[in-house]
Amino acid sequence: MAQQTSPIISSDLPQRDLVNAGTVTVITAPVGGPMSVMGSDMANVLDDGENLRVLPILGKGSVQNLIDIMLLKNVDMGFVVSDALEFVKTEYNVPDINNRVRYIAQLFHNDVHIVVRQEIRTLQDLNGKRVFAERNIGLPAARIIFRRLGISAEIDSHTDADGGLQKLLSGEGDAWVASVGKNAPVIKNIKNDGGKFHLLSIPYDRRLQDVYLPESFSSDEYPNLVPPGSKVDALAAPTVLMVYNWPAQSERYKRVARFVDALFDNIEKLQEPPRHPKWRDTVISAAVPGLQRFQPAQDWLNARTGAAPAATPVRAEEFRRFLAQRNGSGNVSHAQAAKLYSDFLRWRDGQR
Template identity: 35%
Template sequence: MRVGLLTAFIAVAWLGQQVQVALAQTRPSVSPSEPAKVSAPKESPPRKEAGVAVSPYTAGLVTGPPQSTEFAIAQDIATTLASGQETGPRGEVALRVLPMVGNGGIRNIRDVLTLAGADMAIAPFVLVDRLRETRTIADIQNKLVYITPLFVEEFHLLAPSEIRSLADLEGKRVNLGEEVSAAAVLGREVLNRLEVKISELNLGLDAALDGMRKGEIFASLLVSGKPVNLLARYAQADGIHLLPIPYSKALQQDYLPSTFRREDYPNIVGSGESVDTIAIKCALFAYNWPTRSERFQLLEFFVETLFSRFPEFLGDAHHPKWREVNLHEVLPGWRRFGPAERWLQRQSGGEAALRKAFGRFLEQKRTSNPPDREELFQDFMRWRERKQGW
C-alpha cells in the first residue's frame, strides 16, 4: 500500500512539472520593464441601474466640476425652477432639479446612461459625437436624446509668462485636466492636429495652477464657458496668462473661433488686448426613458417648465452664457426629446397664426411701414403675455 501511494505521488508531481513546462513554452515572456498588454474587452450596451431615483419629482442633472460654467448653469436651472412653484403640506415642490457634479466629459454621458437618478447631462456636442462615431459607449444613439443646444465653451490654455506660443510647449509637461474629461479628450485631439508634442498630465485645476507657480508645469487647459469665476480672480501679477490657440484649417471642421477680451477677464487680459482661442458647443442631453414611464413624464414637465420660463434666464442675475442659448437650434444627427420638439412646434405654429391674424388687422388700419409693423407686433405679444400671466 505504501509503495502504491508513493508511486501515485511521484506520478502527480511528474504531471505537474510537465504542465508547467508546456505553459512556459506557450505563454510569451514579459520583461520586468515591459508591461503586459491586455486587450480591452468589447463594451456591451450600457444599462440603467435597476434601483429607482431618489424622488419621482427630482430630476438629476449631471454637470461639470464646481468651478465650471456648466455647474453655474445647472445651479441657475435648479434655483430658478424651484421658485414660483406651489408647495405641498411639507414644503415639497412638483419639480426639483438636482445638480450632480461630474467632470464635464465622458463620465457625464456614462452617468446619464447608467445611474438611476441621472436624467440629464450637460456635455460638449463634439465629444458626444466622438463617442457615437467610435462606439466607445455602445448603443448611445438610441439611449440618448437632446433637449436643447446650450452655449459655447472656450478653450482656456493657461501658461506662465515665459511661455508665449504653442511651439514653446514642445516636449514640456502640460496638464489637460482629469482623465476622460472634455479637456483631456478634446485637448489631446487639438494638440495632435496642431502637431504639438507634449508630456501630458491629468490633474485638477488647483493642483495644475500650483504646479505652474512652482515651475513644474508649463500649461494647463480648461474647457468651459467664459467667464470662469475662478480664473477671473487671478491677476497678471501671478505670472499666468491665456495662451493663444490659432484657428487653423486642421480645426475648422469641428471647432469654432473665439476670443478672450478684457471684459471677460479684466485681471488677466490687458487693456485693448485680445487672445484668440477655439470653442465648442455644448448641449443638454437626456436619457431616452420609455414613453409613459414616470421619468419620461418628469422630464416632460421639466421641459414645459424650463422652456416656458426661459426669458427669466436672460436677465443680469444669471450667467451671461444664457444669452447664447437658442431653443430652436438643431443638433445635426441627433433626435430631440419628443416633448421638447412638440413644445417648440406649438410655439412656432402659434406665433405664425398670430402674425397672420395681426397682419389682417393692420391691413384694415392701413399701417404699411414694416418697422412700425414689427414694433407693434412685439408690443402686442408682450401685452398678450401679461394678460395670460406668462
C-alpha cells in the same frame, strides 16, 4: 412604566407614487460654476408641487456627467459640454454614443482657455511639454485639439479642477487647459506679476471645425493675460442640457417631457435676475451640431415656431461646406471665421 406612543403619521404627506412620478433629476457640476447655480434656478422656478419637482445633483463635470446620464439609474439628464461626446466616444470606445443620448437645449458656450508660460508662443511649442488638463474641465479639449493638430504633449490629468493651474503657476509645467465660461474668475484672478504667463492663441483650423466654433479673448476680459488693446484667438463649444434616449412613452420619457414643457414655458423667468446671467445666453431653438434633439423638446418648438422637424438639426458639416463655398478653403482666420459664421446663421435662417 412609561406608556409607548405610536409614531405620528401625517395625513398631509403626498403619496409616494405621485412624488416619484413628478420628480426629475439633473446632474450639474461642483459648486462654484454656472452649472450648479443654474440647476438650483431650475428647481426654484420650475417646481410645481406634485406635478413637477426638479432635483439637482452635484456632479463632477462634463465627462462624468455624460457617463452618469448613460449609466446611472437615477439620473434623467445633465449639463454636458458637447466636446465631451467625442472624448467619451474615443477614450471609452462608445461608437454609438450619439444614439444613446439626446439634447434638450443649448444653454451657453464654454471657451477653451490655454494658459501658458511666456516663452510658449504657439501650439506647436507645446510638443514635448507638460500640460495640465483636469479630466472633467480641460482634458476633452486638450485631447481633441492636440490629437487633431498633431501635437505630442505630456498631458497630466491627475489633478483636481484648480490643481493643474497651481502647478503651472509654481513652475511645475508649461500649460494649463480649461474649458470654462468666458471671464472665468479662476483665470481672471491669476496674479501675473512680470508677465510670466499669457493666454495662448488657438487657430480655427479646419481639422477642428466639426467640434468647435471661433471665439476670442480681449484685454478687457483678461487684462492679466492679454496685452492691452489686443485679442487672442480661441475656440468655443456649446454646453447643452442632455438626456438619456429614453424609449418613447416610457415613464422616464414622460417625466422629462413634462420638465421640457415647464423649462421652455418659463425660460424668460430664468433669464431674469436674480437667476444666473448665463441663462441670458440660452436660445432654446438653437441646434447643436451632430446631435438629435429630444423629441418632446422638438415638438414644443414645432408647435410654437412652425419649424419643420427636418430643418432642426444644424450640423457642423453645414458650416464647413458654407466655409468652402464662400472661402474656397477650410482654413480661415478667426476674424474671417467669426464673420462667416454670422453670415452662415443669416443664410441658414433665410433658407428655412
